[in-house]
Amino acid sequence: MGSIANPDPKGRLHAGNINPNVLAAKYAVRGELAVKAEQYRVQLEGASQEVQDTIPFDKVIFANIGNPQQLDQKPITFFRQVLSLLEYPPLLENEEALKTSFGYKQDVIDRAKRLLRDVQSVGAYSQSHGAPAVRKSVAEFIERRDGFPADIANIYLSAGASSGVNTLLNVLCAGPKTGVLVPIPQYPLYTATLSVLNATCVPYYLDESNSWGTDVEGIKAALTKAKEDGIEVRAIVIINPGNPTGASLNPEAIKDVFDIAVDSNLVVMADEVYQTNVFKGEFTSFKKRLRQLQQAAPGKYDHVELASLHSISKGMVGECGHRGGYFELVGFHEDVMENIYKFISIMLCPPVIGQCLLEMMVNPPVPGDPSYELYNKEYNSIRDGLYQRAQTLYEAFKKMEGVECQEPEGAMYLFPTINLPPKAIEAAKAANRQPDEFYALRLLDATGVCVVPGSGFGQKEGTLHFRTTFLAPGTAWADRIIKFHKEFMDEFR
């Protein structure tokens, strides 16, 4: 980034006069390290042998971003067969050939026909908040998942959960006096968006010693401090299962959050995109818990405003590139919902093919359907693979000097603490880097493994971490990390 003090001699826009809120935003997941990793990838693919020989690894492992299909996760057959028909409906004119030459089952054909009736063409705009039939399927999914009713009028489809978060924060932030409680560490979408909106991020620290759980006293203290600073705290963000922590909240912890929301009039934003990525215990949705609490203590929770978000990018679906998702609103004022609708209508609608994929994610083949057996096999194989990879990496971290890691509970990430020797900290300082950033850069240069330093997510003062996905196949890359770490420690001990 150039010097902000010097205006551009050519009179162009420059860092000193563009939107200062965009300038201030930070988004490390796709920052310098990711750019450097991509440069390595391009060199390894296209450069001369001479250049390639200078690179000490033969493949870049993008462990910086939860992008399953960039690694080796295969899309689920049922979903993609239906999408192929939606993209080229004349295929439906020869069902026999689809079946005999390509193995399409009758339920694939039926689903495609139904979705085409619903959306007409995937090349047409849908309603701003998504095609009614897809929203209906989402509502029915939520009812099955939670055992409580869901209303299609409260379902808004989005281009991935990120776009939903962007919408919600845009509507509920009214300037620098608006505060939003954000867990630290967090997925930097939240801090970056609050920065762009010039609203105030009110950090609350997750408790690493308690499996990265929420810390009620910590949240209350953050609230009190914000109020003292003249901040009106409007909302609390919960990422469950956690990103980058992988932690999964139990029903008691969720109740604690709602109790705070009731006491302090907070909108609860539940980012539940990893809801099917749970290894330990069972996922409880915030919506279900809220309805339980409303039944158990009539009156007390009636005015809670809850927005819960979901996505087709994660879970066993992993269809990031299709940009699909939704959010459900509970308890919101009608005027606020009207403004949410208006806001999203400015961008017209989420991608329609992604909407159709969302429909299938929430309404997959069931036992007895011709495609069920294959669907189930593929789904379970992805789930089991993720679990095994998480365990492999966890075991590797346990072996590494000065590295402490919580047992994997969910999501797609591990977020180990790294205790670096003082000499490494000094070397980082000399290189004008955060110590964890210094470590991650060295890791990338030595092994081709791209992780994100903990400072990109926020961490308690004086602690250091990095986030890695456990999506990459094989164990060789974990071995590369172990070897690098030993050499790094030896160098700076």
Next chain:
Amino acid sequence: MGSIANPDPKGRLHAGNINPNVLAAKYAVRGELAVKAEQYRVQLEGASQEVQDTIPFDKVIFANIGNPQQLDQKPITFFRQVLSLLEYPPLLENEEALKTSFGYKQDVIDRAKRLLRDVQSVGAYSQSHGAPAVRKSVAEFIERRDGFPADIANIYLSAGASSGVNTLLNVLCAGPKTGVLVPIPQYPLYTATLSVLNATCVPYYLDESNSWGTDVEGIKAALTKAKEDGIEVRAIVIINPGNPTGASLNPEAIKDVFDIAVDSNLVVMADEVYQTNVFKGEFTSFKKRLRQLQQAAPGKYDHVELASLHSISKGMVGECGHRGGYFELVGFHEDVMENIYKFISIMLCPPVIGQCLLEMMVNPPVPGDPSYELYNKEYNSIRDGLYQRAQTLYEAFKKMEGVECQEPEGAMYLFPTINLPPKAIEAAKAANRQPDEFYALRLLDATGVCVVPGSGFGQKEGTLHFRTTFLAPGTAWADRIIKFHKEFMDEFR
């Protein structure tokens, strides 16, 4: 919208404390009229015969939005065949069956293979600004179109042009003192986004008497007034061909815009999404014109900053639902480009299948390719159909009392003036409506034709218009408008 003065008794968020900039934003294209039209559509499909009998038409015509495939425009076969293969690559394992059972040509198969090599899986995130191979195709397209080089480093893919406009305005607006020149009438994306960003819209009026051309003196006067008001005007938006006006700018008019940009240090934002929808004369891109001017007058135009936008939603492609587009930056400061990259990376990436469709739009089959003949036939048939529909509607408007309409030049819209009798104006006032809104509501209620009142785009004080697309097939709906208009005039004469 509820009363803003009364806070919500339940302590929830309400219109009085959410983001006032979102509250203030207006977006009529998908506003009240569109919602009412959708209600009619649902009633006509699903309601009892009794309810249906109360509705004086049997079909809603959505002429409010440029959504070709919602009406009867068929997608282009080549594009969709390739997309079907991208969605389900195992189809490529039986090329023979694709050819014999479904008529796929070899170039369809080859293109799909190439795109799959480039993006790996359409379910994976791409780079934030789009897959490199797609950006390369876009750069080559621009070179062919303009006869001047284009650099892949300056190409940013987006989720439709709307998302590109959103990015650019977010980065270049630094608060209420930032002004952006916006043509009036305009596509309300611009005013709505400036409102959300709390920046200042500096309107300049297009000259209806001169085929809705740009009026240099009017722009200069708007600039002078804005400066007097303490506004730093940063950019000028040009929509060419025009939306809602349909006007197409000649090279001399484009030079005038660049001259103003040089004099006043303005970023030129050229919204060129209708660049292939030109009936009269030839489209000249702002990029081409800039390079010509830079050659003709060395030095003078060297520091011009130009952002030009394009989309897969319009033209003969009409793939709105796939949300694809791009913008090209020329002359921007490196720091500003870095911030643009950071901003878009927060939302991860545009839909990858839409990126692939963009690649095909800019790099379609050429003479000699197996798919060329069909592609060319489909393309021309859509183009000719649009021209004929525009003419039909234009002829209809010429017959209507008090209606004046410019000859269609391009885009997908007509924007006639309507001169309403004083009694109609009074009736609108009594109904608490703008007169053109009153007219459009009556038109919808009587005929099922949904148009957007001119007030949704801005219009000179005291003038009234409406915007209609000319996408709907047949002539019956034009006849319905003529009949309604006569009855409306008779009622209020």
